[in-house]
Amino acid sequence: MTDTMQAAVYYNNHDIRIEEMPIPEIGPDEVLVKTIASGICGGELMEWYHAPRAPKVMGHEPAGIIVDKGPQVKKFNVGDRIFVNHYVSCGTCRPCLRGRFTQCEHLKESKLFPGTTGQYFRVPSRQLNRDTLIIPDNVSFAEATVCEPWGCVVGGLKVTEILPGDTVLVIGAGFMGLGFIHMAPLFGAGKVIAMDLSDWRLNKAKTMGATHTINPSTEKVEEKLRDINGGYLADVVIVTVPSVNLYSQGHSLVEKGGFLHLGAPTMPEPLWQINPQRQYFTEMKISAKYSADHNDTSQIMKWLAAGRIDALSTITHRVELKDTLSAFMMMVEAGESLKTIVYPHGLDQEIKPVSK
Numbered sequence: 001m002t003d004t005m006q007a008a009v010y011y012n013n014h015d016i017r018i019e020e021m022p023i024p025e026i027g028p029d030e031v032l033v034k035t036i037a038s039g040i041c042g043g044e045l046m047e048w049y050h051a052p053r054a055p056k057v058m059g060h061e062p063a064g065i066i067v068d069k070g071p072q073v074k075k076f077n078v079g080d081r082i083f084v085n086h087y088v089s090c091g092t093c094r095p096c097l098r099g100r101f102t103q104c105e106h107l108k109e110s111k112l113f114p115g116t117t118g119q120y121f122r123v124p125s126r127q128l129n130r131d132t133l134i135i136p137d138n139v140s141f142a143e144a145t146v147c148e149p150w151g152c153v154v155g156g157l158k159v160t161e162i163l164p165g166d167t168v169l170v171i172g173a174g175f176m177g178l179g180f181i182h183m184a185p186l187f188g189a190g191k192v193i194a195m196d197l198s199d200w201r202l203n204k205a206k207t208m209g210a211t212h213t214i215n216p217s218t219e220k221v222e223e224k225l226r227d228i229n230g231g232y233l234a235d236v237v238i239v240t241v242p243s244v245n246l247y248s249q250g251h252s253l254v255e256k257g258g259f260l261h262l263g264a265p266t267m268p269e270p271l272w273q274i275n276p277q278r279q280y281f282t283e284m285k286i287s288a289k290y291s292a293d294h295n296d297t298s299q300i301m302k303w304l305a306a307g308r309i310d311a312l313s314t315i316t317h318r319v320e321l322k323d324t325l326s327a328f329m330m331m332v333e334a335g336e337s338l339k340t341i342v343y344p345h346g347l348d349q350e351i352k353p354v355s356k
């Protein structure tokens with residue numbers, strides 16, 4: 001093995017460069033992973049967040065093979081196929097002791113280095129001990145990468161308290177929205193309504209479990225919702241688009257006693273104005289979930305292994321490292337793309353075909 005590797009380095013949303021850099025060295029309690037697949041995350045399109053932190057190696061949704069390990073590592077071996085989470089809780093701080101792992105005071109202290117859209121990355125001991133999963137034989141690398149983003153989804157579904165038969169409206173049918181649409185029935189949802197401006201995405205939503213769709217560019221949202229739901233608004237509304245306006249619209253579409261879940265972060269400004277009377281008298285609950293903890297990621301992996309969820313249908317593009325920028329631009333423009341997976345060592349490293 002040479003001692004340098006290639007990695008996709010983010011400068012801004014229009015400038016991603018493939019650069020040569022050293023393969024990371026590992027400590028006695030760490031492992032080195034050969035990155036086979038790395039998902040590009042919708043969160044990486046948030047230029048307001050990432051540009052000030054640039055340049056940096058992209059990626060935090062990795063699956064790969066352990067190629068080297070320190071002498072103190074007992075739990076894993078060279079050759080293991082693994083998924084590893086990028087943010088991992090400490091398990092002992094005050095939020096952790098309350099079970100609020102994604103609020104851990106040390107969540108971002110330990111990092112996958114230098115990022116996962118490089119050919120190799122280092123896994124620190126905390127990640128290795130608290131949130132590294134062996135990928136089952138029947139799960140491809142590409143599927144395993146969704147443990148992080150759909151881990152955020154399952155984490156969200158666990159805090160929204162869907163009751164059996166509830167009507168769930170999901171605003172936004174991108175990759176994350178489709179995750180909510182696809183997995184809400186596993187939490188008991190009855191009707192699942194997808195709302196999006198793109199008919200292409202709405203058609204995809206139907207194949208992923210939506211029973212109904214609403215396209216606000218051609219349909220009156222509240223009217224159609226009441227039509228679908230016997231005159232009522234939705235029991236649960238999940239907003240997966242980072243928009244204050246859609247937070248507000250979502251708030252207005254929740255039935256009395258229902259739930260509004262915020263499944264995507266907005267920019268810090270403008271502020272969100274809520275009708276306080278409606279909030280009080282409807283007894284609506286508002287929930288949010290940031291990131292995925294070790295419970296969430298392992299639950300997604302178990303559902304993948306059981307064949308209970310279908311991640312492959314959401315993977316629309318697979319690219320080699322050199323095509324990271326064009327793949328990223330395609331995601332910025334949205335259009336007919338959902339999840340894009342980068343293969344830093346080439347597409348032929350995958351264990352099975354990843355499109356249906």
Ligand SMILES: [Zn+2]
Nearest residue numbers: 041043061149
């Ligand atoms: Zn992500």
Ligand SMILES: [Zn+2]
Nearest residue numbers: 090093096104
């Ligand atoms: Zn903690």
